[in-house]
Amino acid sequence: MAPGDIMELSARNVLKGTVESVTEGMVDAEVVVKLPGGETIVSVITKGSAERLGLKKGKEVHAVIKASNVIIATE
Amino acid sequence: MAPGDIMELSARNVLKGTVESVTEGMVDAEVVVKLPGGETIVSVITKGSAERLGLKKGKEVHAVIKASNVIIATE
Amino acid sequence: MAPGDIMELSARNVLKGTVESVTEGMVDAEVVVKLPGGETIVSVITKGSAERLGLKKGKEVHAVIKASNVIIATE
Amino acid sequence: MAPGDIMELSARNVLKGTVESVTEGMVDAEVVVKLPGGETIVSVITKGSAERLGLKKGKEVHAVIKASNVIIATE
Amino acid sequence: MAPGDIMELSARNVLKGTVESVTEGMVDAEVVVKLPGGETIVSVITKGSAERLGLKKGKEVHAVIKASNVIIATE
Amino acid sequence: MAPGDIMELSARNVLKGTVESVTEGMVDAEVVVKLPGGETIVSVITKGSAERLGLKKGKEVHAVIKASNVIIATE
Numbered sequence: 001m002a003p004g005d006i007m008e009l010s011a012r013n014v015l016k017g018t019v020e021s022v023t024e025g026m027v028d029a030e031v032v033v034k035l036p037g038g039e040t041i042v043s044v045i046t047k048g049s050a051e052r053l054g055l056k057k058g059k060e061v062h063a064v065i066k067a068s069n070v071i072i073a074t075e
Numbered sequence: 076m077a078p079g080d081i082m083e084l085s086a087r088n089v090l091k092g093t094v095e096s097v098t099e100g101m102v103d104a105e106v107v108v109k110l111p112g113g114e115t116i117v118s119v120i121t122k123g124s125a126e127r128l129g130l131k132k133g134k135e136v137h138a139v140i141k142a143s144n145v146i147i148a149t150e
Numbered sequence: 151m152a153p154g155d156i157m158e159l160s161a162r163n164v165l166k167g168t169v170e171s172v173t174e175g176m177v178d179a180e181v182v183v184k185l186p187g188g189e190t191i192v193s194v195i196t197k198g199s200a201e202r203l204g205l206k207k208g209k210e211v212h213a214v215i216k217a218s219n220v221i222i223a224t225e
Numbered sequence: 226m227a228p229g230d231i232m233e234l235s236a237r238n239v240l241k242g243t244v245e246s247v248t249e250g251m252v253d254a255e256v257v258v259k260l261p262g263g264e265t266i267v268s269v270i271t272k273g274s275a276e277r278l279g280l281k282k283g284k285e286v287h288a289v290i291k292a293s294n295v296i297i298a299t300e
Numbered sequence: 301m302a303p304g305d306i307m308e309l310s311a312r313n314v315l316k317g318t319v320e321s322v323t324e325g326m327v328d329a330e331v332v333v334k335l336p337g338g339e340t341i342v343s344v345i346t347k348g349s350a351e352r353l354g355l356k357k358g359k360e361v362h363a364v365i366k367a368s369n370v371i372i373a374t375e
Numbered sequence: 376m377a378p379g380d381i382m383e384l385s386a387r388n389v390l391k392g393t394v395e396s397v398t399e400g401m402v403d404a405e406v407v408v409k410l411p412g413g414e415t416i417v418s419v420i421t422k423g424s425a426e427r428l429g430l431k432k433g434k435e436v437h438a439v440i441k442a443s444n445v446i447i448a449t450e
Contacts, residue, residue: 006156006212010199010447012117014148025251026400027419030271031147037112042087043145044252044271046217046405046419049160053149062148062156067196068293068443069144070118071371072106072235073089073137074128081231081287085274085372100176101325102344105196119177119196121292121330121344124235137231142271143218143368146446147160162417164448175326180346181447187412192387193445194327194346203449212448218368219444220418221296222310222406223389223437224428237342239373250401255421256372262337267312268370269402269421278374287373293443294369295343297331297385298314298362299353306381306437310424346442349385362381367421 013065015041022055031055033063088140090116097130106130108138163215165191172205181205183213238290240266247280256280258288313365315341322355331355333363388440390416397430406430408438 017033020040029050033041041063055061092108095115104125108116116138130136167183170190179200183191191213205211242258245265254275258266266288280286317333320340329350333341341363355361392408395415404425408416416438430436 006159006448006450008203008449009148009156009214010193010195010203011146012196012199015114023252025253025403027398027403027405028250028252028400030142030252030273033147035112037110039090041140041145042142042271042273043147043160044142044218045145045147045160046162046417048405048417049147049162053147053158053160055147055149060150062150064146064148064159064446065116065140065144066444066446067105067117067119068194069140069291070116070120071086071139071289071291072108072118072120072124072128072130073084073139073231074130074233075135075137075231081234081373081375083278083374084231084289085268085270085278087271087274098177100178100328102323102328102330103175103177103325105177105198117196117198118235119293120235121237121342123330123342124237128233128235139234139371141369141371143269144216146214146216148156149158150156159448161446165414173327175328178325178327180327180348180442183447185412187410189390191440191445192346192348192442193447194442195445195447199447203447205447205449210450212450214446214448215416215440215444217405217417217419219366219440220416220420221364221366221386221439222408222418222420222424222428222430223306223384223439224308224430225306225435225437234373236371240339248402250403253400253402255367255402255423258372260337262335264315266365266370267367267421267423268372269367270370270372274372278372280372280374285375287375289371289373290341290365290369292330292342292344294365294441295341295345296311296364296439296441297333297343297345297349297353297355298309298364298381299355299383300360300362300381306384308428309381309439310418310420310428312421312424343385344443345385346387349387353383353385364384368419 012067015063087142162217165213237292312367315363387442
């Protein structure tokens, strides 16, 4: 998919933030994204994707989450 | 699982918010959660869970998301 | 997220196709996408997303799948 | 999230068991949980979570699975 | 995929049980599976799949769960 | 589960292809599957499953994807 191809996603949750850290394993990479309010979102993607997207501390990204993957917990 | 049984979850993302709306279908329910910063998180759970948890507008909840379910997008 | 904001996704699987059908429930919608080779991909998203994206028969779309959601089966 | 914060989860499947083994990679950890009936459940979580929860052989845990992540197979 | 095509799955968790109930919505169906030890597993699949597999009370099935979809919780 | 046990899966997406490569980490393995039309599907499974299934370049496999894990994107 060439850059610019995608305009909109069905995924209901798209949170804008800044990459705080990237930790690479042999297959996967853990990416920590800081939201404007100070909370962090942790994502595990493939190392290949982390490199293709050029993820590194300070880069602006979106964390995308499908609604069916969100569990609700009550206190 | 009785109330109070769980202390901690492996899921890396736990976002506290307030239920904004609950829309029930025959099997599933869509739950919209408002975060303190004003953003919303949308979750689809079973109708049975929405009723068991007593979800309704104003209730305080957590949105729980496993790191492997978070996609990263760049602009 | 405004249209045009996203350039690239970490998701490793992005398959281009054409919407064959959309079946709406009260919360979810089932979307069948036909790939160029004739195979079909079935997706379940929220009804809200199906309407927001204007999905209908003939519309060109991409089916996006995170690598961690692909199971391998052998014969 | 502080210990004790969560009382109930929307996730429909919560299976109690005992950690049988933990295998750590650089990003992920594989956790094998033995159920009372002798069956095992395998989970992959981040290494960070395995360490934060103090997972080790013999520890009592729950395996939590959202209903939308369960596939049905017939013989 | 024709019956009999699949011999093995990469999914690490395959639990044998008996269908206890099937509740159909317009898009999805909730399937409750009783395990031999008395516990139940709840699955949400498409209504189309529930009908194609001929799911009904008493039918023997397997609940299949990918390891990356299992969260660990501690007390 | 013994070979031959499974006849049919509720998962709506089963794509036949050939293993192009297997990259093993300490916990996970990345498997690239080439479809007949030339597209590739990338899967991340546990290293244990990759070895149990005997995955290697040239082996015929199916990529299995639950409909609720497919996001739709529009251009």
